[in-house]
Amino acid sequence: MTAYIIRRLLYAIPIALGVSMVCFALVYIAPGDPLQTLLPEDASAETIEMVKKAYGFDKPIPVQYALWLGKVLTGDFGNSIASGRAVSEELFKALANTILLAAGAVAIAFSLAFAMGTVAGYWVGSKVDRFVTGVAVVGVSIPNYWLAIVLVIIFAVELNVLPATGMGPRGSDTFELLTWDHFRHVILPIFTLSMIPIGIITRTTRSCVAETLNQDFVETLRAKGLVESQVLLHVIRNSLPQVLAVMGLQFGYLMGGSILVETIFTWPGTGFLLNKAILTRDIPVLQGTILVLAMIFVATNLVIDLCQTAIDPRLKRS
Amino acid sequence: MIENSTSNALVELKDLNVKFVSREATVSAVNNVSLTLKAGEVLCIIGESGSGKSVSMRALMRLLPERRTKITGEISVAGKNVLELQGKELSDLRGGTVSMIFQEPMTALDPVYRVGDQIAEAVCRHEGCDREMGLERALELLELVKVPSAERRLKAYPHELSGGLRQRVMIAMALSCRPKLLLADEPTTALDATVQIQVLILLRKLQREMGMGMIFVTHDLGVAAEIADRVAVMYAGRIVETGTVQEVLGDPRHPYTRGMLASTVHGNMRGKDIEAIPGNPPDLRRLPTGCSFAPRCKDVTASCSEALPPEVFMGGGRMSRCLLASAPPDEPKSMAPAI
Numbered sequence: 117m118t119a120y121i122i123r124r125l126l127y128a129i130p131i132a133l134g135v136s137m138v139c140f141a142l143v144y145i146a147p148g149d150p151l152q153t154l155l156p157e158d159a160s161a162e163t164i165e166m167v168k169k170a171y172g173f174d175k176p177i178p179v180q181y182a183l184w185l186g187k188v189l190t191g192d193f194g195n196s197i198a199s200g201r202a203v204s205e206e207l208f209k210a211l212a213n214t215i216l217l218a219a220g221a222v223a224i225a226f227s228l229a230f231a232m233g234t235v236a237g238y239w240v241g242s243k244v245d246r247f248v249t250g251v252a253v254v255g256v257s258i259p260n261y262w263l264a265i266v267l268v269i270i271f272a273v274e275l276n277v278l279p280a281t282g283m284g285p286r287g288s289d290t291f292e293l294l295t296w297d298h299f300r301h302v303i304l305p306i307f308t309l310s311m312i313p314i315g316i317i318t319r320t321t322r323s324c325v326a327e328t329l330n331q332d333f334v335e336t337l338r339a340k341g342l343v344e345s346q347v348l349l350h351v352i353r354n355s356l357p358q359v360l361a362v363m364g365l366q367f368g369y370l371m372g373g374s375i376l377v378e379t380i381f382t383w384p385g386t387g388f389l390l391n392k393a394i395l396t397r398d399i400p401v402l403q404g405t406i407l408v409l410a411m412i413f414v415a416t417n418l419v420i421d422l423c424q425t426a427i428d429p430r431l432k433r434s
Numbered sequence: 435m436i437e438n439s440t441s442n443a444l445v446e447l448k449d450l451n452v453k454f455v456s457r458e459a460t461v462s463a464v465n466n467v468s469l470t471l472k473a474g475e476v477l478c479i480i481g482e483s484g485s486g487k488s489v490s491m492r493a494l495m496r497l498l499p500e501r502r503t504k505i506t507g508e509i510s511v512a513g514k515n516v517l518e519l520q521g522k523e524l525s526d527l528r529g530g531t532v533s534m535i536f537q538e539p540m541t542a543l544d545p546v547y548r549v550g551d552q553i554a555e556a557v558c559r560h561e562g563c564d565r566e567m568g569l570e571r572a573l574e575l576l577e578l579v580k581v582p583s584a585e586r587r588l589k590a591y592p593h594e595l596s597g598g599l600r601q602r603v604m605i606a607m608a609l610s611c612r613p614k615l616l617l618a619d620e621p622t623t624a625l626d627a628t629v630q631i632q633v634l635i636l637l638r639k640l641q642r643e644m645g646m647g648m649i650f651v652t653h654d655l656g657v658a659a660e661i662a663d664r665v666a667v668m669y670a671g672r673i674v675e676t677g678t679v680q681e682v683l684g685d686p687r688h689p690y691t692r693g694m695l696a697s698t699v700h701g702n703m704r705g706k707d708i709e710a711i712p713g714n715p716p717d718l719r720r721l722p723t724g725c726s727f728a729p730r731c732k733d734v735t736a737s738c739s740e741a742l743p744p745e746v747f748m749g750g751g752r753m754s755r756c757l758l759a760s761a762p763p764d765e766p767k768s769m770a771p772a773i
């Protein structure tokens with residue numbers, strides 16, 4: 117297993133490098149000269165030269181990439197064009213805020229969806245199954261920006277029990293999850309973000325469990341006298357690799373922070389940050405954020421992959 | 435309890451019927467099957483594909499999907515009325531009193547559990563011990579079924595074992611709680627010829643040593659001749675002939691049995707599959723009113739398709755469901771080579 121882990125880690129390196137190249141190339145892929153975004157329109161030729169030098173644009177592109185990568189590896193993503201502050205500072209603050217929402221959504225969606233999917237898959241065709249499948253379909257088909265707005269209208273505007281925006285009472289700097297005044301701000305965003313993962317994971321779990329139950333070995337389990345709860349445990353373990361794959365994907369999406377949901381709730385997370393950076397063409401922020409999110413995605417895949425192989429050793433061979 | 439007092443049989447099936455009910459059709463997979471098995475006896479069930487052998491075995495352990503299956507009649511195993519068992523009682527019976535070995539060793543084991551744990555699980559379930567003791571017993575069992583380097587194999591996953599070894603693991607698991615009855619549903623069909631013989635010899639040896647009753651399903655008349663005390667021939671969900679192995683294979687009284695035997699050369703029955711008798715078995719959704727073999731039978735008479743031929747008993751547990759069964763005993767013998 118250790119050898120396998122090392123091999124998978126080595127495989128992840130070229131992927132990470134590829135991702136970093138794409139992020140670096142963002143400066144050039146984005147329409148317009150990167151200098152244009154940095155400089156006022158009436159900048160003198162001298163200033164242009166100076167900025168070029170300062171940002172290293174006068175060097176060949178591979179050298180620029182190497183220099184940029186070297187800095188990134190030490191956690192230096194440059195400075196935001198819009199605010200002038202270090203990108204890393206803004207980025208990690210936003211990331212922490214998004215993680216807060218993502219963790220909540222993961223905890224709720226994954227446990228609920230897994231439980232509902234298992235029950236529905238075990239009793240395929242029953243009333244419970246039809247109800248759960250209905251919930252799952254609703255979950256995946258409601259656009260979450262629409263749901264966010266409806267929730268705001270109901271709970272913030274009409275009933276006035278939950279706040280519509282922000283992370284805490286006005287003027288508070290830190291976020292304390294355990295106090296109601298702060299906690300009430302996460303309820304609507306987490307609920308909104310949970311809907312799609314609930315739908316997708318429920319459906320996957322249901323079909324995996326139902327499919328596994330039809331396999332021959334389940335009959336062997338019953339024939340050796342296991343009671344249904346023990347049989348179900350085997351079935352769940354067999355379904356887990358596929359379910360984990362979908363969970364990993366959903367976790368990745370949640371970490372990216374939903375631009376629409378975070379914008380509606382003015383939640384200062386990565387989605388919000390990306391939105392702002394796109395509007396202000398703040399390339400360093402975009403580069404840094406996308407790179408870090410992509411790395412989280414790569415790392416998630418790696419972890420899921422290792423979990424899957426730990427559960428089902430047949431996967432190790434391929 | 436009542437069943438127990440009437441006989442000392444290990445298994446007693448009375449008028450067993452299994453129907454699969456769906457919206458489109460009702461499949462009568464097993465029809466009016468009655469049979470008995472004494473403790474320590476080996477009964478072979480032979481018959482073409484689709485004749486209801488596996489369904490009967492599964493019915494004995496109530497392994498058929500409850501919702502779509504209608505089982506009627508009586509099943510008693512070791513004095514227990516199997517059709518009335520519920521929940522824990524039923525799962526106590528499974529693997530404790532009755533065990534089953536399946537045809538496909540490739541898919542019958544859980545792919546994500548180590549084989550040692552799978553055996554230990556069965557042991558712990560019935561003997562209430564912890565995992566460590568279960569694994570110790572699993573090791574003993576793997577040695578009993580002659581798995582080489584058993585200690586290492588304990589930690590193997592099913593995909594790391596060959597078909598023969600997997601089937602040995604299945605046997606070890608089935609024997610783990612010293613069942614009184616072993617159901618073997620074509621346990622060697624999926625294996626290579628040489629491995630088949632090894633597994634067969636092992637099974638027979640263990641059956642004798644442990645004094646288990648065994649019902650052995652097979653297509654292979656040679657296997658039946660080798661392992662069985664008694665034989666039951668199934669056709670279209672019915673037992674058409676039973677008797678000792680010498681009687682049934684040496685002096686068949688049902689045209690279907692004769693047809694099967696005709697295709698095997700004398701003295702060389704091993705490895706011979708039941709060869710095709712012209713025609714097809716009847717549609718189990720619409721069984722004919724008369725003898726279900728009549729459309730394919732060489733000796734068919736007008737009365738054959740009028741009503742279901744009664745079971746004709748010829749003494750000593752010998753039975754044939756054929757109107758011509760009570761013909762002079764030398765007649766079938768002289769007919770056999772002619773077919």
Ligand SMILES: Nc1ncnc2c1ncn2[C@@H]1O[C@H](COP(=O)(O)OP(=O)(O)OP(=O)(O)O)[C@@H](O)[C@H]1O
Pocket residue numbers: 454461463481482483484485486487488489490499718
């Ligand atoms: N769950 C089920 N639902 C509907 N029909 C079934 C089901 N299981 C079996 N059957 C039908 O019952 C009949 C008997 O099947 P069974 O598996 O007992 O045959 P078999 O004698 O074991 O054949 P083989 O030698 O091929 O294993 C077949 O026609 C099969 O299609």
Ligand SMILES: [Mg+2]
Pocket residue numbers: 487488489619
């Ligand atoms: Mg079968």
